[in-house]
Amino acid sequence: MRKVVSSGQPTIKEIAKRLNISVSTVSRALHDHHSIGLRTKARVQQLAAELGYERNQTAIFFQQGKTFTIGILLPELSEAFFSSAISGIEDTAYSNNYTVLLGQSHDDEAREKQIIQSMKQHRVDGCIVSIGKNTRNYEHFEMLRQAKIPVVFFDRIPDLPNIHSVSCNLESGTVQAVDFLLKKGHRVIGMINGPEQLVASKERAAGYMRALSKHRLKYDPELIVSADLTAAGTAEAMKQLLSLKRRVTAVVTFNDYVAMDAVQYALKQKLEINKDITFVSYANTPVSSYTAYPPAASVEQFPYEQGQAATNMLLGILNGERAFNDYQRLIMESQLVLHT
Amino acid sequence: MRKVVSSGQPTIKEIAKRLNISVSTVSRALHDHHSIGLRTKARVQQLAAELGYERNQTAIFFQQGKTFTIGILLPELSEAFFSSAISGIEDTAYSNNYTVLLGQSHDDEAREKQIIQSMKQHRVDGCIVSIGKNTRNYEHFEMLRQAKIPVVFFDRIPDLPNIHSVSCNLESGTVQAVDFLLKKGHRVIGMINGPEQLVASKERAAGYMRALSKHRLKYDPELIVSADLTAAGTAEAMKQLLSLKRRVTAVVTFNDYVAMDAVQYALKQKLEINKDITFVSYANTPVSSYTAYPPAASVEQFPYEQGQAATNMLLGILNGERAFNDYQRLIMESQLVLHT
DNA sequence: GCCAATTACGCAAACGCTTGCGTGGTTAAC
DNA sequence: GTTAACCACGCAAGCGTTTGCGTAATTGGC
Numbered sequence: 001m002r003k004v005v006s007s008g009q010p011t012i013k014e015i016a017k018r019l020n021i022s023v024s025t026v027s028r029a030l031h032d033h034h035s036i037g038l039r040t041k042a043r044v045q046q047l048a049a050e051l052g053y054e055r056n057q058t059a060i061f062f063q064q065g066k067t068f069t070i071g072i073l074l075p076e077l078s079e080a081f082f083s084s085a086i087s088g089i090e091d092t093a094y095s096n097n098y099t100v101l102l103g104q105s106h107d108d109e110a111r112e113k114q115i116i117q118s119m120k121q122h123r124v125d126g127c128i129v130s131i132g133k134n135t136r137n138y139e140h141f142e143m144l145r146q147a148k149i150p151v152v153f154f155d156r157i158p159d160l161p162n163i164h165s166v167s168c169n170l171e172s173g174t175v176q177a178v179d180f181l182l183k184k185g186h187r188v189i190g191m192i193n194g195p196e197q198l199v200a201s202k203e204r205a206a207g208y209m210r211a212l213s214k215h216r217l218k219y220d221p222e223l224i225v226s227a228d229l230t231a232a233g234t235a236e237a238m239k240q241l242l243s244l245k246r247r248v249t250a251v252v253t254f255n256d257y258v259a260m261d262a263v264q265y266a267l268k269q270k271l272e273i274n275k276d277i278t279f280v281s282y283a284n285t286p287v288s289s290y291t292a293y294p295p296a297a298s299v300e301q302f303p304y305e306q307g308q309a310a311t312n313m314l315l316g317i318l319n320g321e322r323a324f325n326d327y328q329r330l331i332m333e334s335q336l337v338l339h340t
Numbered sequence: 341m342r343k344v345v346s347s348g349q350p351t352i353k354e355i356a357k358r359l360n361i362s363v364s365t366v367s368r369a370l371h372d373h374h375s376i377g378l379r380t381k382a383r384v385q386q387l388a389a390e391l392g393y394e395r396n397q398t399a400i401f402f403q404q405g406k407t408f409t410i411g412i413l414l415p416e417l418s419e420a421f422f423s424s425a426i427s428g429i430e431d432t433a434y435s436n437n438y439t440v441l442l443g444q445s446h447d448d449e450a451r452e453k454q455i456i457q458s459m460k461q462h463r464v465d466g467c468i469v470s471i472g473k474n475t476r477n478y479e480h481f482e483m484l485r486q487a488k489i490p491v492v493f494f495d496r497i498p499d500l501p502n503i504h505s506v507s508c509n510l511e512s513g514t515v516q517a518v519d520f521l522l523k524k525g526h527r528v529i530g531m532i533n534g535p536e537q538l539v540a541s542k543e544r545a546a547g548y549m550r551a552l553s554k555h556r557l558k559y560d561p562e563l564i565v566s567a568d569l570t571a572a573g574t575a576e577a578m579k580q581l582l583s584l585k586r587r588v589t590a591v592v593t594f595n596d597y598v599a600m601d602a603v604q605y606a607l608k609q610k611l612e613i614n615k616d617i618t619f620v621s622y623a624n625t626p627v628s629s630y631t632a633y634p635p636a637a638s639v640e641q642f643p644y645e646q647g648q649a650a651t652n653m654l655l656g657i658l659n660g661e662r663a664f665n666d667y668q669r670l671i672m673e674s675q676l677v678l679h680t
Numbered sequence: 681g682c683c684a685a686t687t688a689c690g691c692a693a694a695c696g697c698t699t700g701c702g703t704g705g706t707t708a709a710c
Numbered sequence: 711g712t713t714a715a716c717c718a719c720g721c722a723a724g725c726g727t728t729t730g731c732g733t734a735a736t737t738g739g740c
Contacts, residue, residue, distance in 0.1 A: 009487065011696060022720045027698060037718055052486075057461045059696035062402040063725050069441075077430060078644070083423035090417060090444050094451075099458060101409075102440045104430050111434075118439060121397045146392075147349065304418070351726060362690045367728060377688055399726035403695050687736070694728090706717075 010051040019043055030055075061123070070314060071101045071119035073112065073129040075156070080285050081303045082130065085154070088307025089128060096315055098125075107132035116140040120147055126314045128307075130156040150317045150324055154310040155303075164317070166310040166330045170200060170282070173299035173334030174207025175214070177252055177280045180297055180336055182215055186250040186278065190241040191224045192234060192262060194254045201226070201254070204282075208252065220246070229254060234261040242269065250278040256285045259295045267293075283337065297338045306332060350391040359383055370395075401463070410654060411441045411459035413452065413469040415496070420625050421643045422470065425494070428647025429468060436655055438465075447472035456480040460487055466654045468647075470496040490657045490664055494650040495643075504657070506650040506670045510540060510622070513639035513674030514547025515554070517592055517620045520637055520676055522555055526590040526618065530581040531564045532574060532602060534594045541566070541594075544622075548592065560586075569594060574601040582609065590618040596625045599635045607633075623677065637678045646672060 012030070016023040021040065029036045029044035036044075047053075061067045072089055074082045086102075093100050101124055103115035112132050117140065119127060126149060129141075138158050144151050154166040181189050191208050194201040205224055212219050225240050227233040234253075241248045253259040259281035263273060271277050273293040281295040309330055316322045352370070356363040361380065369376045369384035376384075387393075401407045412429055414422045426442075433440050441464055443455035452472050457480070459467060466489060469481075478498050484491050494506040521529050531548050534541040545564055552559050565580050567573040574593075581588045593599040599621035603613060611617050613633040621635040649670055656662045 013696070023697080024699075024721075025719055027696095028719090031698090035718060040718080054461055056402075056463065056696055058398065058402040058405075058407060058463045059725095060698085062396075062398040062695090062727095063697050065398075065725075067398060076427070078420070078424045078427040080418070080420065080423075083420075083426075084418045086423075086442070087416070087418040087444060090442055094443070094455075099462065100442045102426070102430055102442050103434070104427060115434075121394055122439065123396065123398045353726070363727080364691075364729075365689055367726095368689090371728090375688060380688080396726055399695095400728080402697095402725090403727050405695075682740095683738105685736105685738080687734105689732105689734085691730105691732080693730095696725105698724090700721105700723095702721080703719090704717105705719105706715105708715080709713090710711100 009056070010048075010053045011056070012053075015044060015047055015051065015053060019047060065123070067123050067125055068097060069099050069101050069122070069124045070311070071103065071116075071122070071124040071127040071129075073103045073105060073115055073119070073127065075105050075107045075130060075132050077102070077104045081155075081301070084303035085130075085307035085310075088304035089311045092308045092311040092315070096311075098315070105132045105135075107134055109135045109137065113140045116144065120144060120149060124149065125318050126150045126152070128152050128154060128310050128314060130154055131158050132156075148324065150314060152310045152314045152317075154306055162325070162327045164313055164328055166306055166313060166332065168301045168306060168332045168334050170203040170299065170301070170334050171207040171210065173282070173301075173336055174204050174252065175211040176336035177297060177299055178208055178211035179214075180338075181250045181252075181278065181280060182211070182217075184250075184278070187217075188244075188246045188248050188250075189223065190244075190248045190251040192237045192241070192251060192253045192258055193224055193226050194229055196226050204252070204254070223248070227254070227258065229258060231261045231264075234258050235265045238262050238265040248277070250280065253279060253281045253295070255282045256295070256298065259298075263293045280336075282334075294339050297336050299334045300337050301334050302332060349396070350388075350393045351396070352393075355384060355387055355391065355393060359387060405463075407463050407465055408437060409439050409441050409462070409464045410651070411443065411456075411462070411464040411467040411469075413443045413445060413455055413459070413467065415445050415447045415470060415472050417442070417444045421495075421641070424643035425470075425647035425650075428644035429651045432648045432651040432655075436651075438655070445472045445475075447474055449475045449477065453480045456484065460484060460489060464489065465658050466490045466492070468492050468494060468650050468654060470494055471498050472496075488664065490654060492650045492654045492657075494646055502665070502667045504653055504668055506646055506653060506672065508641045508646060508672045508674050510543040510639065510641070510674050511547040511550065513622070513641075513676055514544050514592070515551040516676035517637060517639055518548055518551030519554075520678075521590045521592075521618065521620060522551070522557075524590075524618070527557075528584075528586045528588050528590075529563065530584075530588040530591040532577045532581070532591060532593045532598055533564055533566050534569055536566050544592070544594070563588070567594070567598070569598060571601040571604075574598050575605045578602050578605040588617070590620065593619060593621045593635070595622045596635065596638065599638075603633045620676075622674075634679050637676050639674050640677045641674050642672060 012023050012026045016026045025036060026044050029041045070093055076082055090100050101119060101122060105112040109132060112135060129151060138160055141151060152164040152166060157165045157167055178189060193204055209219050222244055225237045227237040251262060253262050259279050262279060266273060266277050274296060279295040281298040283298040283300045317324060352363050352366045356366045365376060366384050369381045410433055416422055430440050441459060441462060445452040449472060452475060469491060478500055481491060492504040492506060497505045497507055518529060533544055549559050562584060565577045567577040591602060593602050599619050602619060606613060606617050614636060619635040621638040623638040623640045657664060
């Protein structure tokens with residue numbers, strides 16, 4: 001037999017040989033097992049320290065059938081929202097002695113499948129995933145289910161019946177945003193929303209309408225326009241809103257980028273920001289506070305906390321605190337933050 | 341013996357039993373080994389497909405002493421610079437069939453050590469690390485060296501003699517930035533630099549001076565001011581620059597945030613951006629294009645490409661193309677990008 | 681028709697560790 | 711003095727896979 005790799009790392013066997021005891025005794029001594037005499041325990045632990053012994057996790061993973069690793073699959077690692085989420089995931093995984101295996105799909109379904117496959121082969125204990133925009137086929141997740149690898153979806157959640165998920169409801173935050181504007185005296189409030197088929201757009205619109213009805217104001221459909229989130233689309237939307245007979249004094253924009261584009265358009269129209277017109281947005285990015293005219297407030301979606309929550313949910317399942325098929329959907333509330 | 345985990349996953353042994361052949365034959369058949377007959381090969385592969393067989397990577401990792409995993413340790417996963425780098429790392433790792441194990445130090449030396457320890461135990465094949473701000477002690481990296489786990493440092497590089505590293509030289513980009521301004525006719529160019537002890541500040545200053553001397557202009561020390569990167573510090577710096585007897589018409593700022601703060605200060609002084617005063621910055625963030633007054637140009641540091649380069653360097657070592665101790669320092673050039 | 685080469689497969693060890701069970705030896709209770 | 715309880719340790723199997731070597735059976739060249 002050829003020794004494939006001689007990493008030179010000392011093993012339990014080595015220690016056993018040197019001390020003339022069995023490997024099982026060494027193993028137990030290293031684990032502080034009660035059935036090992038204090039003398040031998042001490043001798044083993046000392047020699048282990050001297051040799052710089054370190055347990056071979058790959059052997060343990062293999063033997064135990066558990067890897068203490070969670071796979072995390074996201075569309076884009078570099079997007080601010082997701083990288084905050086990763087940060088939250090890593091932090092809670094770390095403090096529970098789990099490690100994190102990373103993969104990004106770039107919104108490509110094929111790559112998504114390959115990564116899931118790879119994670120399955122790596123025998124991750126569980127997965128946290130945010131699906132790609134174009135993913136229509138969910139069979140790769142079905143395979144995970146069959147392999148008894150629990151999955152927690154977050155933010156971008158597939159339309160499937162029995163799943164664990166964590167997401168953020170933008171409706172409540174939108175209600176707060178509109179409330180805020182109403183309290184400031186605004187009565188004609190526009191909204192630049194995203195593509196209508198998005199859940200995120202629906203939640204925004206719903207929040208808008210709920211806030212109005214709460215204040216017994218009637219809803220004017222003309223005040224919500226759908227845009228494509230490009231600068232040009234935003235300009236077009238602004239143009240529409242500003243052309244209405246009722247003078248729009250505030251606008252809720254789909255996200256911070258849209259807000260900044262909208263601000264630019266408004267400036268071109270010689271409008272004074274926060275005077276002639278006020279903007280409220282959604283905090284997908286941490287940058288708005290650095291711009292010349294940040295939105296007066298924005299709806300925080302707590303990506304870091306979502307990451308934490310998803311990880312905790314997954315760990316709960318892995319620790320057996322919650323049954324594998326006790327499917328749970330956690331919906332976090334978004335919250336308006338004022339930009340003072 | 342208790343079977344610790346019955347994942348239910350079919351094994352090579354299972355296939356062997358069903359087909360009444362030996363495990364070694366199955367293994368070889370699955371690997372398309374030439375010494376296996378076509379008939380048996382086909383039978384094995386078919387049954388494997390039927391059973392949904394998937395090789396147990398943990399077993400292979402263990403047996404081969406290799407994990408095809410690289411550990412990546414960064415200060416903050418959510419910072420734009422690092423998350424872009426991660427993206428680059430993951431992409432090239434993925435296309436070389438490696439996976440990525442993640443950890444963030446939060447600039448905490450103790451946590452950094454623990455993560456390195458954990459990665460060592462996980463038997464990662466190699467590491468890519470950007471050290472924390474406060475890390476003074478490098479013994480944890482010394483342990484990696486002893487364990488023969490190669491490390492490539494990037495961006496934040498420790499001051500050690502024999503290491504692999506990838507970093508970006510800001511001097512050349514700064515030269516280009518000042519060149520750009522000079523060609524536009526600016527003659528009095530200020531610089532808001534960062535804390536003087538930072539390498540990054542030194543490189544910026546060096547580039548500034550080199551550009552001037554290239555154009556046979558003499559360097560006025562008053563034109564470079566160090567700031568603390570806060571909004572207040574930036575305002576103070578701007579105030580200093582604008583109070584000089586020679587009229588400053590352009591300013592190179594430490595990064596985009598500083599640029600945006602500086603723009604705000606300039607606006608308050610009723611200066612017209614890109615007319616009375618022009619800004620050039622460094623592209624730590626992708627947001628500047630969304631602001632009302634983005635800097636006219638900025639120096640790109642290519643975090644994604646740095647991540648790619650670091651990964652390629654590491655893979656080169658792992659594949660034996662480069663010797664473990666053939667230490668290499670790759671310094672990438674930064675580059676000015678115009679914001680059209 | 682003999683030897684060599686080739687084909688097709690099996691045997692078994694090895695990777696490092698955990699753990700159920702067995703077994704001497706000592707102690708204590710009655 | 712017998713039994714029971716414990717203490718301290720060793721044996722060996724087993725996790726799933728790879729791989730060097732051995733060995734039959736077949737083929738081909740002369």
